[in-house]
Every structure is written in structure tokens, then in C-alpha cells.
Amino acid sequence: xxxxxxxxxxxxxxxxxKMCGGAYSPETRRKYFISGPQWAAAYQGQALFYAxxxxxxxxxxxxxxxxxxxxxHWCTHDSDVIPTEALGSDRQSEIVAKIxxxxxxxxxxxxxxxxxxxxxxxxxxxxxxxxxEVREYxxxxxxxTVDVGHELGAHYAVYWPGSLGYFTQGAIDEMxxxxxxxxxxxxxxxxxIEVARKKGRPTLKHCLExxxxxxxxxxxxxxxxxxxxxxxxxxLKHPHMVGLNPEYLHELMWGGAPRAAxxxxxxxxxLWHFDINDGYRLKHDVDIAVxxxxxxxxxxxxxxxxxxGFNGPFNLDFKPLRTTSNHGVFAVSxxxxxxxxxxxxxxxxxxxxxxxxxxxxxxxxxxxxxAPGRDADAIAEANKExxxxxxxxxxxxxxxxxxxxxxRVHFS
Ligand code: XLS
Ligand code: MG
Ligand code: MG
Numbered sequence: 001x002x003x004x005x006x007x008x009x010x011x012x013x014x015x016x017x018k019m020c021g022g023a024y025s026p027e028t029r030r031k032y033f034i035s036g037p038q039w040a041a042a043y044q045g046q047a048l049f050y051a052x053x054x055x056x057x058x059x060x061x062x063x064x065x066x067x068x069x070x071x072x073h074w075c076t077h078d079s080d081v082i083p084t085e086a087l088g089s090d091r092q093s094e095i096v097a098k099i100x101x102x103x104x105x106x107x108x109x110x111x112x113x114x115x116x117x118x119x120x121x122x123x124x125x126x127x128x129x130x131x132x133e134v135r136e137y138x139x140x141x142x143x144x145t146v147d148v149g150h151e152l153g154a155h156y157a158v159y160w161p162g163s164l165g166y167f168t169q170g171a172i173d174e175m176x177x178x179x180x181x182x183x184x185x186x187x188x189x190x191x192x193i194e195v196a197r198k199k200g201r202p203t204l205k206h207c208l209e210x211x212x213x214x215x216x217x218x219x220x221x222x223x224x225x226x227x228x229x230x231x232x233x234x235x236l237k238h239p240h241m242v243g244l245n246p247e248y249l250h251e252l253m254w255g256g257a258p259r260a261a262x263x264x265x266x267x268x269x270x271l272w273h274f275d276i277n278d279g280y281r282l283k284h285d286v287d288i289a290v291x292x293x294x295x296x297x298x299x300x301x302x303x304x305x306x307x308x309g310f311n312g313p314f315n316l317d318f319k320p321l322r323t324t325s326n327h328g329v330f331a332v333s334x335x336x337x338x339x340x341x342x343x344x345x346x347x348x349x350x351x352x353x354x355x356x357x358x359x360x361x362x363x364x365x366x367x368x369x370x371a372p373g374r375d376a377d378a379i380a381e382a383n384k385e386x387x388x389x390x391x392x393x394x395x396x397x398x399x400x401x402x403x404x405x406x407x408r409v410h411f412s
Contacts, residue, residue: 010327017332022339026070029338032345033312035073035111036066038080040287041329045322054326060102065330067106071338074103075112075154075315078145084120088144096151103152110152111313112273115145118162118215126163126216128180135180142188149204150195156273156313157188158245160209165216174220181220182235189238207245207273212254214285223254224261228268247275247317248290248301255282259301266308274310275317276341287319289333291340299401302348314341347400354405356396360389 004012041062044052059081063074078087082095103110117127117138125131127138142159149157164181166172189206196203208231212222221227224246231239244265251261265271278293279286291298305311320333351357368382399405 010325010331013328013332017336020336022343023335024070024339024342026068029070029335029342030072032338032342033073033111033314034071034338034341035075035313035315036062036071036334037315037317038062038074038076040316040318040320041065041334042080043319045320047322050322053322054324054329057326057329059099063099063102063106063108065334067108069330069335069338071316071334072108073111073313074108075110075114075156075158077114077116078141078148079116079120082148088140092144092148096148099152110149110154112156112158112315113145113149113152113154114158114160115142117141118160123163126165126177127161128164128177128184135183138184139187142184143191146188146191146195146204150192150199150201155202155204156207156245157192157204158207158209158273159185159188160211160245161219161221163215164221165219167217169218178220178230178233179235182230182233185242186237189236189241192241193238203241205272206242208242209245209247209250209275211247211250211285223256224251224265228264228270231270243270243272245273245275245315246271247277248298249277249279249285249287250275252279252281252294253283253285258297259304262301262304266304266310271310273313273315274305275315277316277318287317289318289320289337289340290316291337291344295340295344296398296401298344299348299351299397302345303351306345306348307352316341351397351400354396354400357393360393360396364389 038059042057042059044054044056046052059076066072066074076099081099082092086092086095099110117123122134122137123129125134128135142157145157161181164177185206185208189203192203192206195201208221208227210221210223210227211219213219221230224244227244230236231242236242246258246261246265248258251258262271262274276290278288278290278298280293316334316337318337320329324333363386368379368386370378370382373379396405402408
């Protein structure tokens with residue numbers, strides 16, 4: 001192949017993207033409760049060992065592009081758009097008004113706001129450190145995010161505690177730190193009750209997001225299960241206002257099964273918001289876009305969610321690859337992520353209706369029909385053939401995923 005000159009590369013990518021097919025229209029995409037984070041679209045490709053590869057993108061551009069693609073919802077950290085030093089000031093009100101106008105002009109809604117309690121040096125010792133003035137500042141930040149959320153019409157607030165933990169133990173009192181962290185959430189909920197009443201709006205759904213490691217080596221609330229225990233611990237003043245925002249990859253990172261973690265959250269009635277992405281078990285937070293690594297697992301996850309009535313918000317908390325250009329972020333990365341999600345969601349619906357899967361799962365539940373007794377060998381023997389369905393069902397799911405159930409075959 002001839003080298004591809006710089007001025008021909010974009011059209012090549014676009015031509016190959018079109019050849020991929022399978023794209024949904026913006027109208028179809030808008031029917032799903034999918035949100036796009038400001039920080040994901042504006043991510044410049046930097047990391048500890050990496051320089052940025054993309055130039056900065058304004059919130060106006062992100063929202064305009066989301067509107068164009070058909071991503072109906074936008075979400076943001078308090079400091080993604082409002083500079084940290086402007087938080088809580090008149091300048092904040094001006095910026096928030098500008099965000100509102102931009103959202104309206106582009107037919108996009110703000111679904112969620114979240115507080116950055118991990119990046120700024122003030123949170124070097126975490127969002128719930130010993131120094132009372134830092135804790136008071138953290139409380140101000142979460143209260144202010146609640147205000148911003150109500151101003152922008154959001155219904156969800158997310159809290160990823162970031163550096164709630166340590167690299168080396170000794171100085172940190174875990175019990176005290178957890179109680180102080182609860183104080184910050186209590187401040188956010190109290191503020192929410194007050195603002196919601198004044199504005200005649202419902203209170204926000206406050207969703208905790210766990211990550212097992214990064215940015216600290218040891219995290220005090222490393223998993224969604226730990227968050228559930230924390231919500232039920234008695235430390236929160238308004239536990240009914242607080243639920244979960246699990247992130248798919250964060251559960252894989254500790255070696256968990258995301259589907260099982262989500263089932264536990266559903267069982268507790270606390271699955272309120274879901275960060276969708278992909279990545280690898282027991283590795284760091286690579287935030288790859290949904291379905292690029294584990295499509296079969298994703299299909300299973302979506303079957304669980306569909307059959308339990310969870311249909312969003314699905315938040316595209318991924319990072320466009322560092323090798324993707326600024327143009328590619330909106331031409332390739334976001335639309336394809338949305339479309340893979342929708343396709344997987346629709347296949348999950350198909351799988352739930354699939355005659356093979358339906359009959360197999362019903363048969364498994366029916367058992368052998370032999371009279372219940374205490375003869376373990378006899379019971380095992382009677383179910384022996386039926387249990388082979390445990391292998392047939394996943395085979396069928398792979399067929400549905402690959403399209404072989406529609407007659408797709410390979411000849412060699
Ligand atoms: C970081 C988190 C972050 C949260 C919001 O790992 O996923 O992006 O979703 O602060
Ligand atoms: Mg996340
Ligand atoms: Mg992540």
C-alpha cells in the first residue's frame with residue numbers, strides 16, 4: 001500500500017468507518033439513557049508516563065458534538081469547566097449559565113455532576129484528612145456541586161473518593177477517616193434537601209463509585225460491596241439518599257465478576273447509575289471503551305440489567321485511546337462506543353427472548369421431577385443430563401453475539 005499522506009488520513013479513517021456499517025442514527029441513540037462525560041471527551045491522552053497527544057477541547061465543543069452524535073446527556077466534575085479558584089463565586093454562576101445555554105442550544109441535558117476530590121493538591125491526604133480546614137473545604141466542594149447540579153437540572157451526583165486511602169500505613173486512622181468521609185456526604189445530602197425544597201425539585205440520587213486501587217495503593221472503600229457496607233454502616237445521616245455508581249472496569253480490576261457485583265447492588269436496591277467501559281482483570285484503570293475487550297461478558301451484564309429493569313443512566317466513562325486524534329474522538333471513538341453499547345443491549349434483549357435460552361433456563365429450573373428425597377446420589381443422577389445445558393446456554397450466547405444463529409458460517 002502507498003503511504004497515506006497526512007491530508008488523506010482523515011478521509012481514509014472516515015471511509016473505513018463507513019465501511020464498518022452498523023451505525024445508528026442520532027435519533028435512535030437519543031432513545032437510550034446514555035451520558036457522555038466532559039472529562040472523557042476532553043481527555044488529552046496524558047498519564048504518569050505519557051505526554052498529552054491531543055489539544056484541549058472546550059465544553060461548548062464537547063456538548064455540540066454530543067448533540068450531533070445523539071448522546072442525549074452530559075456530565076461533569078465541578079472543576080472540569082469551572083476553574084477551581086472560581087468555584088462558589090459569581091464567576092461560577094456566569095459559567096453555569098453559559099453551560100445551560102449551550103446544553104439547550106444542542107438538545108443535550110445534564111444528567112449528573114460529580115466533585116473532583118482527588119486531583120488538586122489540597123486533596124493530597126485525601127478528601128477526609130486530619131486537617132479540619134481541608135475537611136471543611138471538601139464539604140464546601142460537595143455542597144457546591146449539589147448547587148451546580150440543581151442549576152443544571154441534573155438528577156444524579158457521583159462520588160468517586162479518589163485518594164481515600166494511603167500508600168503506607170501508620171499515620172492514617174481508618175475508622176476516623178471513614179467517619180469524616182461520611183460527614184462530607186452528609187453535608188452534601190443536607191444541602192440537597194435544602195436546595196431541592198427551595199427549588200421544588202426532587203433531591204439528587206447520590207451515587208458512590210468504588211475503585212480498588214489508584215490513585216492510592218490501599219483504598220478504604222475499594223469495591224462496590226465495601227460501599228454497600230459503608231452505606232449501611234450507620235455513619236450516613238441519609239442512607240436512603242445514597243446508592244451506587246459501579247464502574248464496569250473497577251470491578252474487574254480487583255478480580256471480581258462485574259455481573260455478580262451488579263447483581264449484589266441490584267439486590268440491595270442500590271444500582272442507580274453505571275459507568276460503562278472495558279478493560280482487563282487485575283490491571284490498572286485503562287478505561288477502554290465499552291465492548292472492545294469483553295463483549296461476551298458485556299452481553300451477560302446487559303442481560304442481567306435488562307431482566308431486572310435497569311435501563312440507565314449508562315455513563316460512557318472511558319478514555320478515547322491516546323492514539324486517537326482530536327477529530328477521531330468525535331468521529332470514531334464516541335459514536336462507535338454508543339453503537340456497540342446499543343447493539344449489545346439489543347442482542348441482550350434478543351437473548352432473553354431466544355427460544356433455546358428460554359427453554360434451557362426453564363428446564364434447568366424445572367429440575368428432573370423425581371420425588372425429593374435424601375438420596376444425594378439419586379438426585380445427582382436424575383439431573384445429570386439436564387446440567388449439560390449450563391454449557392449449551394453460553395454456546396448459544398456466543399452464537400447470538402457472532403451472528404451464527406442467523407446462519408453465518410465459515411468454510412475452510
Ligand atoms: C476514576 C473514575 C472517575 C469517576 C468520576 O477512576 O472513574 O472518572 O467516574 O470522578
Ligand atoms: Mg468512573
Ligand atoms: Mg475507570
